[in-house]
Amino acid sequence: xxxxxEQYGGDPAVGQDGHFGRFGGRFVSExxxxxxxxxxxxxxxxxxxxxxxxxxxxxxxDFVGRPTPLYLAERLTAGAGGARIYxxxxxxxxxxxxxxxxxxxxxxxxxxxxxxxxxxxxxxxQHGVATATVAARMGLExxxxxxxxxxxxxxxxxYRMRLLGAEGRAVDAGTRTLKDAMNEAMRDWxxxxxNTFYIIGTVAGPHPYPTLVRDLQRVIxxxxxxxxxxxxxxxxxxxxxxxxxxxxxxxxxxPFLDDAGVRLVGVEAGGEGLASGRHAAPLNxxxxxxxxxxxxxxxxxxxxxxxxxxxxxxxxxxPGVGPEHxxxxxxxxxxxxxVTDAGALAAFHxxxxxxxxxxxxxxxxxxxxxxxxxxxxxxxxTVVVNLSGRGDKxxxxxxxxxxxxx
Amino acid sequence: xxxxTERFRACRSAGRTALIPYITGGDPSPEETVRLMHALVAGGxxxxxxxxxxxxxxxxxxxxxxxxxxxxxAGTTPxxxxxxxxxxxxxxxxxxxxxxxxxxxxxAAGYAAFVRDAAAAGVDGLLTVDLPPEEAGELADEAQAxxxxxxxxxxxxxxxxxxxxxxxxxxxxxxxxxxxxxxxxADLDAGRVEQQVAGIRRVTDLPVAVGFGVRDxxxxxxxxxxxxxxxxxxxxxxxxxxxxxAPDLPERLRDAVRALRRAMxxxxxxxxx
Ligand SMILES: Cc1ncc(COP(=O)(O)O)c(C=O)c1O
Numbered sequence: 001x002x003x004x005x006e007q008y009g010g011d012p013a014v015g016q017d018g019h020f021g022r023f024g025g026r027f028v029s030e031x032x033x034x035x036x037x038x039x040x041x042x043x044x045x046x047x048x049x050x051x052x053x054x055x056x057x058x059x060x061x062d063f064v065g066r067p068t069p070l071y072l073a074e075r076l077t078a079g080a081g082g083a084r085i086y087x088x089x090x091x092x093x094x095x096x097x098x099x100x101x102x103x104x105x106x107x108x109x110x111x112x113x114x115x116x117x118x119x120x121x122x123x124x125x126q127h128g129v130a131t132a133t134v135a136a137r138m139g140l141e142x143x144x145x146x147x148x149x150x151x152x153x154x155x156x157x158x159y160r161m162r163l164l165g166a167e168g169r170a171v172d173a174g175t176r177t178l179k180d181a182m183n184e185a186m187r188d189w190x191x192x193x194x195n196t197f198y199i200i201g202t203v204a205g206p207h208p209y210p211t212l213v214r215d216l217q218r219v220i221x222x223x224x225x226x227x228x229x230x231x232x233x234x235x236x237x238x239x240x241x242x243x244x245x246x247x248x249x250x251x252x253x254x255p256f257l258d259d260a261g262v263r264l265v266g267v268e269a270g271g272e273g274l275a276s277g278r279h280a281a282p283l284n285x286x287x288x289x290x291x292x293x294x295x296x297x298x299x300x301x302x303x304x305x306x307x308x309x310x311x312x313x314x315x316x317x318x319p320g321v322g323p324e325h326x327x328x329x330x331x332x333x334x335x336x337x338x339v340t341d342a343g344a345l346a347a348f349h350x351x352x353x354x355x356x357x358x359x360x361x362x363x364x365x366x367x368x369x370x371x372x373x374x375x376x377x378x379x380x381x382t383v384v385v386n387l388s389g390r391g392d393k394x395x396x397x398x399x400x401x402x403x404x405x406x
Numbered sequence: 407x408x409x410x411t412e413r414f415r416a417c418r419s420a421g422r423t424a425l426i427p428y429i430t431g432g433d434p435s436p437e438e439t440v441r442l443m444h445a446l447v448a449g450g451x452x453x454x455x456x457x458x459x460x461x462x463x464x465x466x467x468x469x470x471x472x473x474x475x476x477x478x479x480a481g482t483t484p485x486x487x488x489x490x491x492x493x494x495x496x497x498x499x500x501x502x503x504x505x506x507x508x509x510x511x512x513x514a515a516g517y518a519a520f521v522r523d524a525a526a527a528g529v530d531g532l533l534t535v536d537l538p539p540e541e542a543g544e545l546a547d548e549a550q551a552x553x554x555x556x557x558x559x560x561x562x563x564x565x566x567x568x569x570x571x572x573x574x575x576x577x578x579x580x581x582x583x584x585x586x587x588x589x590x591x592a593d594l595d596a597g598r599v600e601q602q603v604a605g606i607r608r609v610t611d612l613p614v615a616v617g618f619g620v621r622d623x624x625x626x627x628x629x630x631x632x633x634x635x636x637x638x639x640x641x642x643x644x645x646x647x648x649x650x651x652a653p654d655l656p657e658r659l660r661d662a663v664r665a666l667r668r669a670m671x672x673x674x675x676x677x678x679x
Binding site: 017026190193288292293301302304 | 460540
């Protein structure tokens with residue numbers, strides 16, 4: 001018998017059925033309850049099996065390219081005029097973002113469970129590409145759902161998925177973005193549960209997904225903690241990450257949760273500013289509700305209808321957020337701020353020119369806030385930013401801002 | 407005894423299977439919904455399910471998704487749907503009404519307030535698709551206090567052990583989901599559903615109604631003999647979508663329900679009365 005702590009990622013705060021305080025849970029229709037229980041059991045069993053961890057470690061090393069480096073951004077640090085800014089280089093992971101850490105793990109689990117078909121939702125297309133990549137690697141059929149608007153915004157990633165042998169399906173319902181892709185993936189899953197494994201791309205969704213994805217992304221924080229101790233001889237003063245659904249943030253935060261001296265700062269998409277209403281910042285401007293199988297902060301109307309979000313980055317353009325972030329916010333262990341489209345774009349350009357790194361627009365939100373925080377904390381401090389992904393996928397969006405059509 | 411329980415008893419003693427049509431509340435408009443509810447009863451409905459529209463109806467297929475979008479565009483809110491039921495009740499004090507919807511609408515209103523307003527308006531039961539018993543504690547307390555039946559789903563893959571837990575808290579009737587899929591799906595297998603219903607009956611004395619995938623009089627008739635109720639949604643909602651602006655929409659809907667009624671009664675005459 002697994003103890004409760006073993007079952008829920010060694011985290012005593014996670015209760016039965018994946019509740020984080022009042023958040024999380026399993027708010028799904030009856031047909032999904034059985035498959036989610038089966039997934040939770042398969043995962044608990046895999047965690048206890050050293051062969052699973054060994055296979056995962058091998059995939060992460062040989063296929064993904066881990067460990068990723070921790071890089072001191074000297075010129076950006078000089079420009080910000082304060083704390084030393086380090087980057088955890090998830091952009092150097094295979095496929096160019098942290099998303100692959102999760103898809104490799106879930107695909108190994110899918111194969112263990114005997115599933116032959118993989119489905120996924122994607123916003124920016126990074127999770128879709130990372131899923132198509134592991135599906136190709138493991139010889140599994142793959143269907144990726146993507147909002148019709150995102151298909152347009154992220155055309156290059158749509159083509160990458162096709163090259164990898166996956167079928168992309170544009171979702172024309174609702175706001176035609178990530179949340180609608182997730183609805184459609186859930187509908188597919190419910191109709192095909194016997195042979196299909198749903199790889200959710202972030203720490204959202206019904207239990208066990210928030211803990212499963214977090215555990216698979218924790219490798220970011222585990223490596224970071226060891227690397228910064230080796231480089232600086234002490235823990236960082238702050239760890240900063242962007243928050244869409246929250247997987248890259250939780251992955252780097254989680255191993256630092258017990259280190260009270262380390263500030264954990266999540267950066268949501270401020271869009272055109274919180275006052276404009278056009279943003280994607282549920283932790284800053286939403287309220288608790290239920291969407292996609294869990295209770296968490298949401299962007300919704302007074303009556304509970306989910307409202308449209310806006311961000312320049314498709315990967316942050318989501319009205320919800322993983323339930324553990326809601327809990328970390330309410331307990332005060334992590335703090336959540338926003339950076340606007342304009343702030344992120346400016347950081348995108350600064351980083352490109354000072355460090356030779358084109359960051360993803362999602363990531364640029366975290367970079368922008370880290371620069372401010374570095375100035376505030378002063379030269380004796382260190383700040384680690386999760387450089388969650390590379391920006392090649394975003395160059396058409398950035399060019400369009402300057403009136404250039406690629 | 408609740409209005410729902412009473413109605414199933416009446417159907418049973420009359421030897422007929424209850425016909426339970428579903429329409430999305432507020433589609434094409436809240437005003438029209440009152441007329442459509444009366445039309446359903448005129449066609450032979452025993453119980454009416456009214457969908458509370460949600461922006462992200464994850465368990466629904468394209469037909470009901472589109473109906474939710476139309477209802478929301480028409481300005482439908484829970485408050486207006488309570489008003490719809492109040493007005494329906496002025497002329498029909500007897501036909502049970504079940505609200506079917508998603509958890510976030512109740513979360514936003516507050517479970518206590520939603521249940522109180524629903525009961526006061528004349529709603530008899532709530533079926534909240536994404537609120538399984540494990541997450542429904544707060545709702546269950548309120549519903550019991552207000553005398554509302556909480557209706558739960560039993561899926562084809564619901565284990566017997568779980569079915570026992572679900573039935574322990576379920577009221578009104580058990581909603582047997584006839585297929586793995588979303589509403590409006592097509593691959594119904596009447597033989598398999600019969601076995602599913604038999605399995606449910608071994609666990610509970612609650613009436614069992616079957617829904618998801620009942621498309622036409624023929625499929626309703628195929629399921630009628632094994633169940634206490636048959637739920638028909640997407641087929642009627644599609645008609646509302648196609649003829650929403652037609653002045654004779656209520657008559658069309660009534661006739662469609664009448665055809666379902668007739669087909670079901672033909673297969674169940676001489677039933678278990
Ligand atoms: C590079 C990058 N960073 C961050 C995100 C946001 O997701 P999450 O908050 O789950 O890390 C995405 C999503 O597509 C992404 O591509």
